[in-house]
Amino acid sequence: MTEALLVAERLSRRFGGLSANEDVSITLERGRLHALLGPNGAGKSTCINLLSGDLAPSSGRITYKGRDITHLSAPQRSRVGIGRSYQRTNIFGGFTVLENCRLAAQSRRQRAWRLFTDACALVDTLDKAREVIAEAGLEGREDRIAGTLSHGEQRQLEIAMVLATDADVLLLDEPLAGMGSEEATRMVALLDRLRRTRAILLVEHDMDAVFAVADTITVLVNGQLLASGPPAQIRANVEVQQAYLGDEACAGAAGASIVPVTTAASGHQSAAALETDP
Amino acid sequence: MRTAPRTGLIARLVALAALAAYPLVGSEFYVELLAKVLILGIFAMSLDLLVGFTGLVSLGHAAFFGIAAYAVALISPEYDPANLWLVMPAAILASALAALVIGLLVLRTKGIYFIMVTLAFSQMGFYLFHDTALGGGSDGLYLNFRPEPRLGEWLPFDLAEGHQFFYFVLIVLVLVYGLLVRVLRSPFGRVLVGIKENEHRMRSLGYATFRYKLGAFVLAGALAGTAGFLYALLFGFVTPELLSWHESGHVLMMVILGGMGSPVGAMIGAGTMVALEEGFSMLTKHWQLLMGLVIVAVVLFLPGGLRALPGRLRTLLLKGGGDD
Numbered sequence: 001m002t003e004a005l006l007v008a009e010r011l012s013r014r015f016g017g018l019s020a021n022e023d024v025s026i027t028l029e030r031g032r033l034h035a036l037l038g039p040n041g042a043g044k045s046t047c048i049n050l051l052s053g054d055l056a057p058s059s060g061r062i063t064y065k066g067r068d069i070t071h072l073s074a075p076q077r078s079r080v081g082i083g084r085s086y087q088r089t090n091i092f093g094g095f096t097v098l099e100n101c102r103l104a105a106q107s108r109r110q111r112a113w114r115l116f117t118d119a120c121a122l123v124d125t126l127d128k129a130r131e132v133i134a135e136a137g138l139e140g141r142e143d144r145i146a147g148t149l150s151h152g153e154q155r156q157l158e159i160a161m162v163l164a165t166d167a168d169v170l171l172l173d174e175p176l177a178g179m180g181s182e183e184a185t186r187m188v189a190l191l192d193r194l195r196r197t198r199a200i201l202l203v204e205h206d207m208d209a210v211f212a213v214a215d216t217i218t219v220l221v222n223g224q225l226l227a228s229g230p231p232a233q234i235r236a237n238v239e240v241q242q243a244y245l246g247d248e249a250c251a252g253a254a255g256a257s258i259v260p261v262t263t264a265a266s267g268h269q270s271a272a273a274l275e276t277d278p
Numbered sequence: 279m280r281t282a283p284r285t286g287l288i289a290r291l292v293a294l295a296a297l298a299a300y301p302l303v304g305s306e307f308y309v310e311l312l313a314k315v316l317i318l319g320i321f322a323m324s325l326d327l328l329v330g331f332t333g334l335v336s337l338g339h340a341a342f343f344g345i346a347a348y349a350v351a352l353i354s355p356e357y358d359p360a361n362l363w364l365v366m367p368a369a370i371l372a373s374a375l376a377a378l379v380i381g382l383l384v385l386r387t388k389g390i391y392f393i394m395v396t397l398a399f400s401q402m403g404f405y406l407f408h409d410t411a412l413g414g415g416s417d418g419l420y421l422n423f424r425p426e427p428r429l430g431e432w433l434p435f436d437l438a439e440g441h442q443f444f445y446f447v448l449i450v451l452v453l454v455y456g457l458l459v460r461v462l463r464s465p466f467g468r469v470l471v472g473i474k475e476n477e478h479r480m481r482s483l484g485y486a487t488f489r490y491k492l493g494a495f496v497l498a499g500a501l502a503g504t505a506g507f508l509y510a511l512l513f514g515f516v517t518p519e520l521l522s523w524h525e526s527g528h529v530l531m532m533v534i535l536g537g538m539g540s541p542v543g544a545m546i547g548a549g550t551m552v553a554l555e556e557g558f559s560m561l562t563k564h565w566q567l568l569m570g571l572v573i574v575a576v577v578l579f580l581p582g583g584l585r586a587l588p589g590r591l592r593t594l595l596l597k598g599g600g601d602d
Contacts, residue, residue, distance in 0.1 A: 016337075032586040033368075035504065052482065073481075074481050074482055075481050075482075075485055075486045075487070076484075076486075078482060078483055078484030086479075088477050090478070090482075092475045093475070093476075093477050094475055095475065099468075101466075102471050103468060103469070103480075103483065106465055107483045107485055108484070109465075113468050115460070115464050115467075116460050116461070116464060118463050118464065119463060119464055119465045119468045120463075125465075129466070161483065163488075165483055165484055178416050261342075
């Protein structure tokens with residue numbers, strides 16, 4: 001029995017004459033990781049932006065726990081429980097790791113006009129920040145300036161900040177981008193852990209990672225939903241293979257990785273495939 | 279590292295003691311000049327809340343300075359001193375209200391557009407007082423009597439007396455400084471700094487940033503009004519030039535000169551600006567040329583402003599290799 005948290009029905013977004021997303025429907029359920037695949041320009045980022053409220057849909061409907069949230073702004077969606085991370089690292093580079101997460105946690109406790117309390121005296125906020133730092137594997141880095149962290153650590157911090165907002169739905173835009181294989185393995189393990197109590201939408205180019213952790217995969221091509229289903233079904237889908245093989249830019253990578261993973265089955269924990277990846 | 283806050287605190291207390299002691303030795307002229315510095319220090323701190331902490335570069339901040347100045351001149355009776363405890367809050371409130379209304383409109387824009395619309399609104403204020411009979415037109419208004427702090431029959435102090443007025447200004451400065459330090463440490467203040475660093479990310483973390491920016495804008499307007507109120511008392515008259523964009527640029531230069539993002543820097547900037555203006559104008563009537571050179575030099579060679587000077591000197595000396 002799964003609980004559908006975020007349901008998007010027939011979302012479309014047009015930029016002038018260009019249809020970036022057309023009739024895209026996605027359901028995100030608690031305890032499940034839903035991966036969004038597609039060649040460059042397929043509309044994956046547009047889709048995340050529509051779900052997070054960074055973009056308004058041209059048509060379609062989004063509900064969260066049964067409530068219509070189509071017209072909520074990005075901050076409002078964050079407050080109901082939808083958190084997102086960014087493809088290009090988007091942190092407060094000049095602040096410490098702790099302050100990054102503290103600010104994120106403080107957003108849940110906006111007693112707006114407390115002008116005279118010391119922010120660091122709000123113990124629950126600070127505790128929450130330390131908790132998510134540990135959860136994202138950044139323990140001991142609390143006092144480092146975020147901008148001086150390694151790329152992989154910055155990606156972890158990005159996730160930690162989303163966790164600090166107590167989000168039930170995580171929209172993660174390429175959390176593995178630019179990571180080394182060791183860092184990627186750790187991140188996949190983290191995603192696997194996070195999935196247990198939350199719903200995750202994962203946009204990712206790393207096929208091995210996607211097939212290793214996803215419960216459901218949706219493939220977008222040219223802004224339209226091409227296929228959606230469990231990994232095994234997507235892997236066997238002829239249309240999907242053609243879409244990837246037909247796209248010259250992705251031909252090499254996608255063709256090479258879709259096929260070999262066939263043997264890895266759709267196990268959740270097998271991040272092992274990643275370690276052999278060049 | 280651990281001693282840094284303590285030396286900072288000692289430096290602040292020494293500076294405060296020096297300011298408080300000055301009227302005992304200084305002449306009337308210089309006490310008045312120093313009062314002007316303190317008032318402009320409040321003004322510069324209020325702008326720094328926007329520029330240095332929230333990332334909102336306003337080129338119309340003088341509007342709120344001028345509105346409070348006009349407010350006290352307009353509501354004070356002509357032949358009697360007004361009551362300080364009524365006119366001071368009223369003048370500050372006038373500026374805060376103006377900031378609320380203007381903020382609701384201008385904060386919908388960003389970057390260069392924000393600079394332009396704040397400039398436009400302050401010019402509207404300038405022409406409102408310049409071209410209508412409301413505030414005496416281009417001649418401005420006289421404030422014949424400084425307000426008196428009457429509590430029933432009791433007059434605890436007398437602002438008409440130069441030294442007492444100076445100490446009143448000094449106390450207000452300390453209160454404004456203390457208020458800003460507290461606010462910047464509060465959850466609200468942290469959000470402002472987050473907005474300056476990365477507003478987009480603040481929104482995706484669930485902050486409706488507009489409200490916070492509006493709060494900062496109103497607070498900055500009220501504090502600029504506090505400065506404008508004192509300025510009107512100091513000189514006894516107000517003119518439309520108080521709201522002009524020259525004045526807005528002037529206070530922005532103070533903030534840049536002293537170092538953005540620090541109330542102390544803003545005060546240093548105000549003091550340096552007035553000192554240089556006085557010094558250069560004694561040397562030559564083309565003093566503004568020299569002033570411009572100083573600003574350019576600071577921006578080019580001291581990006582953190584004068585406040586960053588001790589740190590820069592320290593690293594220079596250490597790099598020089600001498601251990602003496």
